[in-house]
Amino acid sequence: MNVRAVARFGILASVALALGWLESCIPIAAGMPGIKLGLANTILLYTVYYTDTKGTVCLMLTKVLLSGLLFSGLSGMLYSLAGGVFSIILMLLLHKTKGFGVIGVSIAGAAAHNIAQITVACFIVESRAVLAYLPVLLISAVLTGLLTGVIAKYVMKALPVKNTHSSSENKV
Amino acid sequence: MKKRDWWVLIAVVVLIAASFLLFRKPLHASGAYIVVISLDGEEYGRYPFGSEQEIVIAQENGKHNVVQLSRHGVHMESANCKNQNCVQQGEVTPENTANRALGGWIICLPNRVTVELIREELP
Numbered sequence: 001m002n003v004r005a006v007a008r009f010g011i012l013a014s015v016a017l018a019l020g021w022l023e024s025c026i027p028i029a030a031g032m033p034g035i036k037l038g039l040a041n042t043i044l045l046y047t048v049y050y051t052d053t054k055g056t057v058c059l060m061l062t063k064v065l066l067s068g069l070l071f072s073g074l075s076g077m078l079y080s081l082a083g084g085v086f087s088i089i090l091m092l093l094l095h096k097t098k099g100f101g102v103i104g105v106s107i108a109g110a111a112a113h114n115i116a117q118i119t120v121a122c123f124i125v126e127s128r129a130v131l132a133y134l135p136v137l138l139i140s141a142v143l144t145g146l147l148t149g150v151i152a153k154y155v156m157k158a159l160p161v162k163n164t165h166s167s168s169e170n171k172v
Numbered sequence: 173m174k175k176r177d178w179w180v181l182i183a184v185v186v187l188i189a190a191s192f193l194l195f196r197k198p199l200h201a202s203g204a205y206i207v208v209i210s211l212d213g214e215e216y217g218r219y220p221f222g223s224e225q226e227i228v229i230a231q232e233n234g235k236h237n238v239v240q241l242s243r244h245g246v247h248m249e250s251a252n253c254k255n256q257n258c259v260q261q262g263e264v265t266p267e268n269t270a271n272r273a274l275g276g277w278i279i280c281l282p283n284r285v286t287v288e289l290i291r292e293e294l295p
Contacts, residue, residue, distance in 0.1 A: 029273070030260040031256075031257045031258070031259070031260030031261040031262070032257070032261075032273060032274075033255065033257050033281060073254070075282065094180070097176075099174060099175060099176040100174060100176045100177060100180070101173055101174035101176075101177045103173050103174075103177050104173065104174060104176055104177030104178075104179070104180040104181070105180075107177070107180050107181060107184060108180045108184075111184045111187070121281060124281065124284065125212065125213060125279070125281060125284045125286065126212070126213030127210055127213050127279075127286045128195065129274075129277040129279045129286040129288065130279070131191070131194075131195040132195045132196055132274065132275050132277055133274060133277075133279070134191040134195060135188050135191040135192045135195070135196060136273045136274070138184060138187055138188045138191065139188055141184065142181065142184055142185070142188075
């Protein structure tokens, strides 16, 4: 990692953290855990497209660790780690497969995030109640995945910086 | 949207439909309404619906929930959990279970308490 890449990583991580905090201030569904806009996912989508696998995974782990320590606490960290790992794997796979666009990758990532969270919740509370919540979360995943996908698409159009992660010659 | 993006959308819609059919059973058409409270997946108690009653679930680890039954519904009166989601989930009534996002359920994940309004077939 060169200096430019480190600086870029720092900026992306802090924007992801700030967006995570911002959306925690926007209650879109009171009492419904896991339903959120997923704005920080625009940053992860950006890294999926414009950095390598290592950088993307590092950014996800940084975001999970820091927002867990700052905002959500240890139990919240467990949910977001499971969601983060599963959604990043799926998003990277779809991105590497031909024919999927940003919006498809985004919706798949959002759905994977929620499925992983429900799975964790199933281990914490062994109740059918958790499964009854799955369709609700998936509906929200389609809507918010669409939203973040469209946002990420425009962000990438505005900032089409390719491969600065590994190259030191690149001018931003 | 690219062509394969539609595949993703269709796959998720299929998952939504399947999970609705599998995990969201509508209430029985007849029978008495009862409220089932569970702790950690184990049944904690069954309570007849339709009269005023306050049920306190105090756990040894200090976790504490108060469920309030009224003539027309049931809600989480208070809880000492961090996120207060259960309190915000509001009241479950026989009329609103079909339209509520959580159906007949109130869930307090941090305290592992669930409340469900069901209809029990009379023997």
